[in-house]
Each structure stands twice: as C-alpha cells, then as structure tokens.
Amino acid sequence: MLWFHVERKDTKSLTQQVYEQIRMYILDGDLKVNEKLPSTRELATSVGVSRNIVLEVYDQLVAEGYLVVRPKSGTYVAPGSSFKVKSQQDTASYQQDQPGMIEQNMIDFRAAHPAMDHFPRKVWGRLAKEICYDAPDSIFGYHVAGGHPELKRVLAAYLLRTRGVKCDPNQIVITSGATQALSIITELLVDAANPYVAVEDPVTYEMRNIFSYAGASIRPIPVDHEGIQPEFLSNDEPPSFIFVIPSHQFPLGGTLTIQRRIKLIEYARQMNCYIVEDDYDSEFTYEGSPVPSLQGLDPGKVLYVGTFSKILSPALRIGYVVLPTNLIEPFQTLKWYTDRHNSSLEQLILARFIEEGNLDKHIRKMRKVYQQRRKALVDGLLATFPECTILGQAAGMHLVVELKNIIFDSHCLQRIEDQGVRVYPVEDFSLVKGKHMHQIVIGYGSLTVDEIKDGISRLKKALYV
Structure with missing residues (x-):
C-alpha cells in the first residue's frame, strides 16, 4: 500500500501535496517503471483524502506522461519517467529544523519530548x-x-x-x-x-x-x-x-x-x-x-x-x-x-x-517534575474547558483532550497557531480517517508550568473567539 503524510495546515492544497508526493516517488525511482499504483479508492483511504483528489492527481500525472492507464488492468508508472532530482521539500524541511528558525514565542505542546533542562x-x-x-x-x-x-x-x-x-x-x-x-x-x-x-x-x-x-x-x-x-x-x-x-x-x-x-x-x-x-x-x-x-x-x-x-x-x-x-x-x-x-x-x-x-534516581526526580506539569495541565484544562474529556493521563508525557463541540480541522488549527500555540490532532496520526476529529494530543514534558498555563489561556482564545 502506497502511503505518505499530507499536512492539512499547509498553504499548499491537498491536491498539490498528493501530486508532488507521487511525482517525486516516480522521479526518484521509488515507484518503478511499470509498477501498478493503488486504485484511487485505496490511495484515498490510505492517505486520508477524498477520492476526487486522487482522481484529479492521477489524471494530471497521466496528462504529463508520468502514468499510463491500461484498460481493465489499472494505472501504471510510465516508461522513461524516472529521473533523480533534488527535492526542494527536503531542503525546506532541513531549514525548518534548524534551532535558530523555531518560533520564539510559540508554545509547542509536542509529545514525547523530555525536559532537557533536567538532564543530569x-x-x-x-x-x-x-x-x-x-x-x-x-x-x-x-x-x-x-x-x-x-x-x-x-x-x-x-x-x-x-x-x-x-x-x-x-x-x-x-x-x-x-x-x-x-x-x-x-x-x-x-x-x-x-x-x-x-x-x-x-x-x-x-x-x-x-x-x-x-x-x-x-x-x-x-x-x-x-x-x-x-x-x-x-x-x-x-x-x-x-x-x-x-x-x-x-x-x-x-x-x-x-x-x-x-x-x-x-x-x-x-x-x-x-x-x-x-x-x-x-x-x-x-x-x-x-x-x-x-x-x-x-x-x-x-x-x-x-x-x-x-x-x-x-x-x-x-x-x-x-x-x-x-x-x-x-x-x-x-x-x-x-x-x-x-x-x-x-x-x-x-x-x-x-x-x-x-538512572533510578533520575527517573524518580523526573516523575515528580512531570507529575507537577501534568497536574498543571489537567487542572488548567478542566477549569478552562469543563466539558472536555481527558484520556491517557495516567502515564507518559502527553495526554489526549476531547472537545466534542470542536472539530480540529485545518481552519481551527490555524486559529490556534495564530495565538502562538501548537497542538496535534489525533486525526493526523490515523490511517482510517474520521474517528478522532474532536481530539488533540497535548504533550507537557518539555514545557514549564507557566508555559502550560499560558498555552491553555491562548488555546481558549483560539477556540472561543
């Protein structure tokens, strides 16, 4: 099954993202000549987009010569379409990962990031x-x-x-x-x-x-x-x-x-x-x-x-x-x-x-640190969003918040990011789409108690404008 990630918050349309991903797979040779592509229905389900988007992308790639349609058989990679090129997306990703380019005022509730300020x-x-x-x-x-x-x-x-x-x-x-x-x-x-x-x-x-x-x-x-x-x-x-x-x-x-x-x-x-x-x-x-x-x-x-x-x-x-x-x-x-x-x-x-x-000593210390941060997060969420449901808070460095009256789509996420907060929809981690549209992942391991409180306040402003 062909699978890749699409970013719903990206300025590029989903159609453009799917087109560029498949085109790059063909040019780089990851999809081989005469290799059969998934059906439009299969790929749409795998990536989490509508079938019409995949149909449009396939038609465009056929028109440009990257794909050929064989009647009663399927869609295949066309001969002569493999050509190694440098991906601009790779360059952009590399630049975005540099520490100096991370937003200074962004409160990032990213999960699974430990508290580096407590490294022994x-x-x-x-x-x-x-x-x-x-x-x-x-x-x-x-x-x-x-x-x-x-x-x-x-x-x-x-x-x-x-x-x-x-x-x-x-x-x-x-x-x-x-x-x-x-x-x-x-x-x-x-x-x-x-x-x-x-x-x-x-x-x-x-x-x-x-x-x-x-x-x-x-x-x-x-x-x-x-x-x-x-x-x-x-x-x-x-x-x-x-x-x-x-x-x-x-x-x-x-x-x-x-x-x-x-x-x-x-x-x-x-x-x-x-x-x-x-x-x-x-x-x-x-x-x-x-x-x-x-x-x-x-x-x-x-x-x-x-x-x-x-x-x-x-x-x-x-x-x-x-x-x-x-x-x-x-x-x-x-x-x-x-x-x-x-x-x-x-x-x-x-x-x-x-x-x-x-190691045992460090874990005992960090358990207390994360427990304090978890408490600040859970207390703040329940006080600010009394209608919310919190999942998975018994362990680790993240939890899941469910707000049944909120759909965390690209527009909602953009409003949240405009307030200087970054959260992560559970839907982005799902292969089968549509089951977790009201849930977000909130990590707290790398954030201080003050940052957590500030982040919750900003989240409220974004969701209840």
Whole structure:
C-alpha cells in the first residue's frame, strides 16, 4: 500500500501535496517503471483524502506522461519517467529544523519530548571523564555490532527488575535509538511471504514511515481505551509482525489489558508471526504501578524495543532491542552493515550510570517534575474547558483532550497557531480517517508550568473567539 503524510495546515492544497508526493516517488525511482499504483479508492483511504483528489492527481500525472492507464488492468508508472532530482521539500524541511528558525514565542505542546533542562549533566560529565581516563585502550577500537557486553549485562538486570523483561544479555542488541531498531526489524522480518505489518491505528506517523521506508505495507488495526483490538487481525493472511505500544499507547494513552495481551500472543503463536513491543515511556507512571512488559509473557514471540531518548536525552542516540534467540545473529549482521557499532564510550558511561543507581534516581526526580506539569495541565484544562474529556493521563508525557463541540480541522488549527500555540490532532496520526476529529494530543514534558498555563489561556482564545 502506497502511503505518505499530507499536512492539512499547509498553504499548499491537498491536491498539490498528493501530486508532488507521487511525482517525486516516480522521479526518484521509488515507484518503478511499470509498477501498478493503488486504485484511487485505496490511495484515498490510505492517505486520508477524498477520492476526487486522487482522481484529479492521477489524471494530471497521466496528462504529463508520468502514468499510463491500461484498460481493465489499472494505472501504471510510465516508461522513461524516472529521473533523480533534488527535492526542494527536503531542503525546506532541513531549514525548518534548524534551532535558530523555531518560533520564539510559540508554545509547542509536542509529545514525547523530555525536559532537557533536567538532564543530569554533572553526573554524566563526571562519569564520562572517569571512563575516558580509566578505560583500556581497546575501548577506542572497533567493537562487535551487538553492543558492549558491560552495558548489555547491566541493562538485562535493569529490564528484569523494572519491566519484567526476561532475557540473557546476549539477546540484547544496542542500537542508535528505537528508530534504527524498528528499521532493522522491518528489513529482517518483512518478505514476499509476509509483506505487511499490522499497526495500531492511530499511531505516530514516524513509525509508519519507518516501516514503509523499509519496504513494508501497512494494515491498520483499530485501538480503543484498552489498546489494540486483536479481533481485527487477519485470520487468513499473517502479518510479518504486529506493532504495539501496550504500556502507554501513542497517541490515545491506553494500557493493553491482560486479556488482550493473551489474545495477541495466542494469535502470534497460531499464525507463526512476531509481536514488536515499543516501550518508549513506561517509566513515568503516575497512577498505580507500571504494567510489566508483554515480552515477559512470551520471550520467543515478542521483540522488545526500548530507548533512552525519552528517559535521558534524544542526543544520546542509544536504544536497544531484546530479540528471540533465533533472530540475534541475522539482526546483528544487518546492524553491522548499517553503522558497525554504537559509541563504546557512551555505552560504558550509560552502563556505569545505571549500575551506580543514577538512572533510578533520575527517573524518580523526573516523575515528580512531570507529575507537577501534568497536574498543571489537567487542572488548567478542566477549569478552562469543563466539558472536555481527558484520556491517557495516567502515564507518559502527553495526554489526549476531547472537545466534542470542536472539530480540529485545518481552519481551527490555524486559529490556534495564530495565538502562538501548537497542538496535534489525533486525526493526523490515523490511517482510517474520521474517528478522532474532536481530539488533540497535548504533550507537557518539555514545557514549564507557566508555559502550560499560558498555552491553555491562548488555546481558549483560539477556540472561543
């Protein structure tokens, strides 16, 4: 299934965005000559636009020679239409990502961004100095792709104690964040016999892009307040794997119940497929105790992916995956060809940081910080919008707000942004459109209490003008 993201807040029309995306896929060779395109109905459903938009785009691309229509067969990429060009969109995106160009007065309720002002610089700096001075000369040479044994040993004990993950240190592979882990998993598991990935819907589009870029097609599986709904998985065609976020689903924030966890594992056993568990922020639980990992129920069927980007800092680029034993060797081979190995110095620093108890201490501290910010956000929302419903506030660094009298379409979002606030519609994370038009994601990890209060005030001005 061809899929890409369209931005409803963009000044370009949806028709122009869809046209440019398909045209660039053809020019770059991502869509091959004589490759059949999805039907207009399929593509409209996948991207989340009307069928008339796709019809208009196909007609334009046929007129320009990029596509050909074969009667009773379908629409195909025309011969001679592949030509590598530099994407202006890539250049624009790069410029927009530069720190100096971020709006100074914008209150951005972006989710999953930790509080960088609380990074433990002094402790980390001390450990970095000690490791650099004390480590043997071999630490500055090449190392194995799977990660430094010391970090894997410490991490295995930590995961068993805090998340109920059952593994030998050799089952852990250290990666450059969860992104690399998921990319390699997709490359490893997706093939012609199992060409698609079953993905929670809604889910962050970064994840969908990772799977699509690695060659997988995507099938959405609906999510409710109890997580993914296993009964919607196909009993005829097994997926290469099922991607789930069971501890604190993004974006809706639900926790997968034990009944559904058992159904999911029974399905994976029956269909001989894998489950990929993303456990990105389960350390920050404010109501009750953290739910143990899904991996602990069946280590042979679940690949457990974690990262230190949300706990400590995205700049570290340290993630990991816990693999069933039969996948260790092929995964490490792909990892080696990707970047040989992660920084050995950083791995040893992190290992000592964990072993000395600094990670536990940092998590306890940050839980208090985020709990204070969460309280300010929840209290402010309920006071300002008493009719609202708040979802997923029991854990993590974001929640979902539902205002049944508000449709968060492009016009509404523009009014909000004009007030200097940025929020994220759940609808943007949905593959099947139309179910979450009244909901927005609000993250609070990187905002101070004062910024949160100011943001709520601005949001009220935007919504009730």
